[in-house]
Amino acid sequence: MSAVESYATKLVRNRMGLWLFVISDAFVFVGLFIARMVLLGDTRPHLDQGLGLGVTIMLLISSFFMNRAEVEMAHGNRPAFLRNIFITMALGVIFLVGVVGVEWQIAHFGPADGQQGAVFYAMTGFHAFHVLTGVIFLFIVWNNGRRGHYSAEKHWAVEACAIYWHFVDVVWMFFYVGLYLLGTPIV
Amino acid sequence: MRFFSTSMFRGLIAQVAGTVLGMGLAMALRVVFGLPLSSPIEAEDAHIREVIVVVGVLVGAIAFLVGSGVFTDWFKWARGEETSDDHTPDPSKPNWMRYFSVDFDHKVIGVQYGVTSLLLLLFGGIFAMLFRIELSGSGITFLNSEIFKVLLGYDGPHLYNTLMSLHGIVMIAGILLGVGAMSNYLVPMLIGANDMAFPRLNAFAFWINVPGAAILLSSLFFGGFDTGWVGYPPLSLRAPLGMQMFLIGVYLVGLSSIAGSINVIVTTLTMRAKGMSLFRMPIFCWAALATALLQFSATQLIGLSFQLVMLERLMGMSFFDSLQGGDPVLYQHLFWFYSHPAVYVFILPGLGVISELLPVFGRKPLYGYRWVALSSFGIAVVSFFVWAHHMFVSGMSPFLRIPFMYSTLLVAVPTGVKFFSWAATIWQGKTIFKTPMLFALGAVVIFLLGGVTGPPLATIATDLHLHDTWFVVGHFHDTMFGGFIFPFVAAIFYWFPKMSGRMYNEKQGKIQFWLMFIGFMLMSNLQLILGLLGMRRRVVDFDAALGFDTMQLALTIGGFMVFFGMLLFAYNIIRSWTKGEVAEGNVWDSRSPEWQKPNPMPLHNYEQPFEVVGEPYDYGLPNSRYVNMNPAGGSPSAH
Amino acid sequence: MADNTESRRAALNRGVWVALMLAVLTFGEFLVGVIAPPWGTLLLVVAAFKAFFVITEYMHIGRLFSSDEEH
Numbered sequence: 001m002s003a004v005e006s007y008a009t010k011l012v013r014n015r016m017g018l019w020l021f022v023i024s025d026a027f028v029f030v031g032l033f034i035a036r037m038v039l040l041g042d043t044r045p046h047l048d049q050g051l052g053l054g055v056t057i058m059l060l061i062s063s064f065f066m067n068r069a070e071v072e073m074a075h076g077n078r079p080a081f082l083r084n085i086f087i088t089m090a091l092g093v094i095f096l097v098g099v100v101g102v103e104w105q106i107a108h109f110g111p112a113d114g115q116q117g118a119v120f121y122a123m124t125g126f127h128a129f130h131v132l133t134g135v136i137f138l139f140i141v142w143n144n145g146r147r148g149h150y151s152a153e154k155h156w157a158v159e160a161c162a163i164y165w166h167f168v169d170v171v172w173m174f175f176y177v178g179l180y181l182l183g184t185p186i187v
Numbered sequence: 188m189r190f191f192s193t194s195m196f197r198g199l200i201a202q203v204a205g206t207v208l209g210m211g212l213a214m215a216l217r218v219v220f221g222l223p224l225s226s227p228i229e230a231e232d233a234h235i236r237e238v239i240v241v242v243g244v245l246v247g248a249i250a251f252l253v254g255s256g257v258f259t260d261w262f263k264w265a266r267g268e269e270t271s272d273d274h275t276p277d278p279s280k281p282n283w284m285r286y287f288s289v290d291f292d293h294k295v296i297g298v299q300y301g302v303t304s305l306l307l308l309l310f311g312g313i314f315a316m317l318f319r320i321e322l323s324g325s326g327i328t329f330l331n332s333e334i335f336k337v338l339l340g341y342d343g344p345h346l347y348n349t350l351m352s353l354h355g356i357v358m359i360a361g362i363l364l365g366v367g368a369m370s371n372y373l374v375p376m377l378i379g380a381n382d383m384a385f386p387r388l389n390a391f392a393f394w395i396n397v398p399g400a401a402i403l404l405s406s407l408f409f410g411g412f413d414t415g416w417v418g419y420p421p422l423s424l425r426a427p428l429g430m431q432m433f434l435i436g437v438y439l440v441g442l443s444s445i446a447g448s449i450n451v452i453v454t455t456l457t458m459r460a461k462g463m464s465l466f467r468m469p470i471f472c473w474a475a476l477a478t479a480l481l482q483f484s485a486t487q488l489i490g491l492s493f494q495l496v497m498l499e500r501l502m503g504m505s506f507f508d509s510l511q512g513g514d515p516v517l518y519q520h521l522f523w524f525y526s527h528p529a530v531y532v533f534i535l536p537g538l539g540v541i542s543e544l545l546p547v548f549g550r551k552p553l554y555g556y557r558w559v560a561l562s563s564f565g566i567a568v569v570s571f572f573v574w575a576h577h578m579f580v581s582g583m584s585p586f587l588r589i590p591f592m593y594s595t596l597l598v599a600v601p602t603g604v605k606f607f608s609w610a611a612t613i614w615q616g617k618t619i620f621k622t623p624m625l626f627a628l629g630a631v632v633i634f635l636l637g638g639v640t641g642p643p644l645a646t647i648a649t650d651l652h653l654h655d656t657w658f659v660v661g662h663f664h665d666t667m668f669g670g671f672i673f674p675f676v677a678a679i680f681y682w683f684p685k686m687s688g689r690m691y692n693e694k695q696g697k698i699q700f701w702l703m704f705i706g707f708m709l710m711s712n713l714q715l716i717l718g719l720l721g722m723r724r725r726v727v728d729f730d731a732a733l734g735f736d737t738m739q740l741a742l743t744i745g746g747f748m749v750f751f752g753m754l755l756f757a758y759n760i761i762r763s764w765t766k767g768e769v770a771e772g773n774v775w776d777s778r779s780p781e782w783q784k785p786n787p788m789p790l791h792n793y794e795q796p797f798e799v800v801g802e803p804y805d806y807g808l809p810n811s812r813y814v815n816m817n818p819a820g821g822s823p824s825a826h
Numbered sequence: 827m828a829d830n831t832e833s834r835r836a837a838l839n840r841g842v843w844v845a846l847m848l849a850v851l852t853f854g855e856f857l858v859g860v861i862a863p864p865w866g867t868l869l870l871v872v873a874a875f876k877a878f879f880v881i882t883e884y885m886h887i888g889r890l891f892s893s894d895e896e897h
Contacts (some may be wrong), residue, residue, distance in 0.1 A: 005272075013384045013457050015890055020449045020483055027487035031521055035495070035506065038517045042866065053856050060852060064845040067884045068838060075834040112503035115512040121504060122495065144267040157264075159886075166884045170877045177869045181859025 011156055018160055022167045025130075029171045032123050033178055039115040042183040046108055047120070052180040055098035056172065059131075062091035063169040070162045073145075076152035082145055085158075088165065089138040092131055100128050116186055123175055130168045137161050189280070193287035195397070198255030202398050205250020210243030233428070238501055240409070241431050244402055248439060251398040256289045257391050274386065275790065289394065291386035294788055296393050297372025298686060300364050301679065303393075305757065307361030307400055308672075312750050314354040318347055318727075323743035325731040341411060347727035349411030349429065353404075356416040356433060360403060360440045362533045362667070364396055365675050367443070369536045370451045370475045372682070376781045377469040379460025379799075379814075381792045384453040392446035395439050403436025415725055417526070420507035420518050423496055431500065434493045441486045441493075444532075448482035451475055460780070461818070462799035469779060469803055470559055474539025477563040481528040481535075481570065489525035492518055516583050523574035530663075531570045534670025535563055538605055538634075540678045541627045545609055546804045547777050548624035549616030553804035554608045562608075565601030569594060579650050588647050595645035602638060606631075621775075622696030626677035629704045633711075634669025637662060640715060655725075658718025664711050673703075676756060683760065684774050688787040689767030695759045699752045706748025713742040778803065778813040795819070844883045851876050 069084035103124070111121040141161045144150065150158055190196055217224055217239075226232045252258055260270045274291040276282075285295050286302070321329045327343055330350075335342040341349075371393075375383055383389045406412060410427030423430055455476045459468065495506045496518070505511035507518045546553045553559065575583065575591040609631050618624065640662040643649040653659065676699075683691050717738055722729060729735055773782040780797055781788060798818035805811040832840075855872050858865050881887050 009457075013453050016457065017385060017388075017449055017453045019887070019890055020452055024445055024449065024483045024487055027484055028491050031488050031491040031524075035517060035521070038514055038520075039506065039512070049856075049860060053852075056852060057849075060845070060848050063848075063880060063884055064841060067841040067844075071834060071837040071841065074837075077834070111498075112505070115505060118499070118504035118506050118513070121502075122498065122506070140265045147267060149267050163885050166880050170880050170885075173873045173876045173880075174870070177855060177859070177873045181855060181869050182866045 007154055014156055014160070018163055022163065025167070026171070028126065029174070032126060033174060036119045036123060036178050039119050040183065040186075043116075043186045044181070044183045045116040045120045045179060046185045046187060047180055048103065048106060049180065051098060051103055051106075052176065055095050055103070056176045058091050058095045058098065059169050059172050062088045062095070063166050065091065066162050066165045070155075070158055073150055073155045073158045074152055078145065081150075081158075082142065085138060085142045085145065089135055089142060092135045092138065092165075096128060096131055096135070099124050099131075120179060123179060127168070127171055127175055130171070134161075134165050134168050137164060189284055190287065193284055194255035194257075194289045194394070195287040198251040198394070198397065199401075201254020202247045202251035202401070204247075205254075206243045206247030208243075208250070209246025210239050212246065213239040213242035237428050237431060240428060241435070241497070241501060244432070244435055248395075248398040248402065248435070252391070252394060255394055255397075257387075257394045259289075260387050274382070289390050291382070291390055292790070293371050293375050293383045293386070293389060294686070294792075296383075296389050297368050299393050300368035300371055300396075303396060303400065304361050304364035304368055304675075307357055307364060308753070309757070310404060311354050311358035311361055312753060314350045314357065315746060316750055318350045318354070319743045319746045321347060321727065322729075323740045324736050325729055325733075325739075327728050330727070339407060339411070344727045345411060345413055348413035348415075348725070349407065351725055352412055352415050352433070353407065356437060357403065358667075359416060359529070359533075360396075360400060360437070362671050363440060363444055365671065366478060366532060366536050367392070367396075367447050369471075369540065369675070369678055370447065370478070372686075373678075374451055374454055374472055374475050375458070376685075376788065376792055377472055377779065378455065378458060378463060379780055379793055379797055380454060380458035383450050384458060385450050388446050389450050392443045392450065395443045395446075399436050399439030399443065401436075402432050402439065406430070406432035406436070417522065418493070418496065419522075420496060420499070420513075420515050421509070424500055424508055431497065434497050438490050438493050441490045444482045444486050445490075448479035448486075451479040452483065455479075460793075460797055460799055460814075466557060466560065467799050467801075467803060468560075470542040470553065470556065471536070471539040473560040474535045474542075474563045477567040478532050478535045481532050481567050485525040485528040485571070487525075488521050489529070492521035492525075495521075516578070516581055519578050519581055519583075520575070523577045524571075527574040527577065528567075528570040530666065531566055534634075534666060535566065537630065537670045537674030539563065540674040540681075541609060541630055542605070542612075544623055544627040544677055544681060545612045546806050547775050548619045548621060548627070549613045550619070550806050551612055551616040552802075552806055552808065554611035554614075555604070556802070556804060558604050559608045562601035562604040565604070566598060569598050569601065573598065576645055576650075579647055580654050592645055592647050596642060599638070599642065606635065606638070622691070622693060622700060623677040623681040625697065625700045626673045626680065629700060630669045630673035630677065632669070633665055633673060633704075633707065636711065637665030637667075637669050640665060653718065655723060656718035657714045657722045657724050660724050661711050661714030661718055664707075664714060668707055668711070676703075679760065681775065683763070684770035684786045685781060685788050687764045687767070688770060689763055689765075690770045690774070691763045691767060692759050695755060699755045699759065702755065703749050703752035706745045706752060709745030710742055710749060711745075713738050713745065717742070778806065780814045780816070783814065783816045840883060844879050847879055848876055 065084045065088045069081050069088060072078075072080040072084060104121070107120065109117040109120070111117050138161060141150075141157055144157070214224055217235075222235075224235065226235060263270050276285055276290070276292075285292075286299060290296065290299075318330070321327065327347075330346045331343050335346055339346065371383065371389065375381065406429035409429040409432050412418075412423070412426040412430040412433050414423045414426055414430065418430070418433065455468070455472055495504075498504045499506050499508065499513075503511075505513040507513045507515050509515055542553060542559055572594045573591060575587055576595040579588050579591075613628075640658070644653055644659060644662060680691055680696060683689070717735060718724075720733075720735070722733075722735060729739075770786050772786070774786075775782065780793070783797075784792070795817065798815045799813065800815045801812045803813050805813070851872050855869055858872075859869060
């Protein structure tokens with residue numbers, strides 16, 4: 001084994017490592033979902049449906065643009081890559097504002113108000129923290145891409161960022177159902 | 188005064204500064220948002236103080252990592268700078284400095300893990316000895332001494348509870364670090380890699396333990412906590428501030444466990460030497476892989492449950508307090524979903540070491556290699572489905588108890604495979620009774636005791652009687668000593684020449700073994716007997732009329748024998764590190780690749796990659812080889 | 827399995843197709859969740875479908891198991 005290993009060898013390892021991290025992180029969210037099922041059962045917190053659907057659409061569309069950004073980078077199209085990743089980042093920020101800035105303020109209950117407060121703020125809080133780290137990751141990748149890093153052959157950071165961002169999206173798919181749709185609302 | 192330029196020192200300074208800064212930040216934020224900084228009501232005042240201290244401690248932990256330089260390369264990546272993959276140390280600095288600095292060499296990190304582990308085990312041992320003195324007779328005497336009140340601000344039963352809880356959790360942290368030590372030091376060396384897959388992640392995984400351990404131990408000075416190591420709510424919601432230190436400390440150690448395990452999995456799966464198929468891996472690597480699979484998945488659940496308790500304490504979010512609609516049994520489910528697999532995390536590497544050592548010293552092939560390799564996985568898989576056996580009396584649905592009883596008893600099958608393999612391996616061997624072998628054999632005997640005391644606890648009918656008695660304590664100490672402590676000591680002795688280039692003192696090693704073995708037998712058997720007679724666990728005192736005084740005194744003596752054995756061990760390895768006899772070549776006549784290299788192990792393990800040409804444990808078979816160290820130009824291998 | 831060997835146009839189109847699927851499924855979920863709350867299991871199944879699309883098409887989990895990649 002040579003002292004400096006090839007990019008391809010490292011790529012295989014990096015992918016495996018990141019996926020293991022994603023699976024590991026998923027256990028946290030599964031645990032939160034189980035806590036939700038135990039504490040709320042077939043009821044759900046009383047929330048604004050329009051806002052819920054809105055932020056969900058924002059996050060799903062951001063995943064679409066993240067995918068475009070990655071495809072463009074894989075084909076060496078830097079301007080399109082930068083444009084798409086910037087849109088992704090903006091949509092992520094809108095999601096954060098929607099959840100933390102609006103939903104948390106207009107909800108009829110605070111974190112200390114019974115199980116629904118506990119479950120709602122814990123689930124959205126843990127998820128929002130991941131969105132925040134994802135936005136920071138996106139910013140780093142966007143900033144480095146702007147300064148000429150990454151190429152069609154070598155862009156592991158972009159791929160990693162995409163996988164992480166889509167993972168955050170996948171988590172929300174279940175949390176949206178768990179928080180907004182499952183069961184009957186608590187009045 | 189080069190110590191002041193090491194990562195350790197800079198990190199600790201940064202942690203102290205960060206803690207102060209974080210507390211200031213929390214106070215400033217409270218002022219900005221118009222929240223009070225103190226309150227005339229004592230409970231509210233304590234709560235405000237708790238919020239401020241927790242923010243400070245968290246900022247302090249991050250400051251440690253920044254200050255020690257663990258994040259430096261990652262910050263460079265974020266800024267788009269390249270970093271070198273060549274980790275050759277600076278020759279102008281003395282070698283010892285590497286062990287106190289951020290270093291990416293897996294051998295250095297392994298030793299760092301090991302030393303930190305032994306330090307934590309020492310702390311855990313001191314806590315145990317303190318409450319063992321108290322328990323050696325009926326009536327509360329020793330823990331009511333004036334000195335504790337002066338030093339800590341509390342004494343008596345609350346001190347007992349704190350010491351008992353800290354003994355448990357500090358030992359567990361020490362064991363997790365010991366597991367990290369073995370995985371990090373051995374796995375790359377045994378599979379023929381020059382380092383772990385992610386060296387920086389590896390350094391991070393070690394260094395986060397240092398602030399974690401410091402915070403965990405600091406709970407002693409924050410009023411302690413009285414929940415035992417399990418931290419069940421609602422008691423943990425009402426415990427003093429020390430509880431938060433416990434939660435944060437364990438959370439950080441858990442993060443280390445997750446990061447380290449991802450590294451072990453990727454390393455084992457992608458970096459094996461040429462010709463080393465999975466079924467030609469050294470058996471320890473199988474154990475490390477199974478352990479890592481448990482760690483990287485289940486650990487998140489204890490992290491989650493502890494964070495939820497923290498949130499409930501800080502913000503009043505009612506997850507677990509049934510007065511406000513929470514569910515305390517939910518905590519137990521989340522907690523044991525990790526903490527049961529965790530005990531297999533503790534023992535699997537140790538069992539791997541036993542399987543590794545018995546063939547070397549018995550000079551015979553390992554019996555049933557494939558079965559032993561897969562039994563580690565069997566244990567790992569089954570361990571995910573047994574957690575609720577800790578909760579037979581918790582008030583969960585009674586019908587759940589039956590399936591959990593059966594799944595728990597099922598653990599005996601893969602564990603039994605290992606026992607039969609060990610027995611068949613040493614059967615009629617030409618055994619060499621060196622210290623590592625003594626410890627491996629001692630581990631088999633002790634773990635057998637742990638094994639046979641398990642089924643009475645797994646069976647519902649008997650568990651209802653034995654739950655929360657010293658029988659549980661005895662069973663658990665049997666499994667931990669047989670599954671971790673004895674194999675860990677064996678592993679350190681066995682690979683000591685690889686680490687230091689010198690031999691340990693054989694005579695002291697043998698004295699240590701007999702001291703610990705006899706002391707432990709005394710201790711654990713008395714724990715089991717007292718439990719059967721009805722001694723409750725986690726109580727500071729017992730009625731003199733029960734007639735337990737003599738047995739408790741003997742138990743304390745046994746405990747001290749184990750403690751002094753470990754002190755002798757520390758003396759032995761510290762002294763031998765610089766003054767021991769120089770160990771040259773293959774001291775154990777092992778077939779494993781690392782022993783074909785000089786002692787201590789060269790900086791880059793294998794400058795020239797080797798090739799695996801045979802089975803790993805065919806000791807005593809004529810003309811068989813495991814590795815060809817010189818595949819390019821060497822003599823043709825004898826098949 | 828999507829990988830870099832397919833043309834840029836094909837990869838982008840695949841992304842659009844997945845996004846449309848997600849949009850339809852999410853809207854369906856929303857309707858079911860608001861109109862007929864007892865159908866909890868169905869909602870989780872649909873969410874699992876959406877997750878499956880994202881994991882295979884956007885996160886390219888298949889790349890994890892392919893060693894001979896064009897990079």
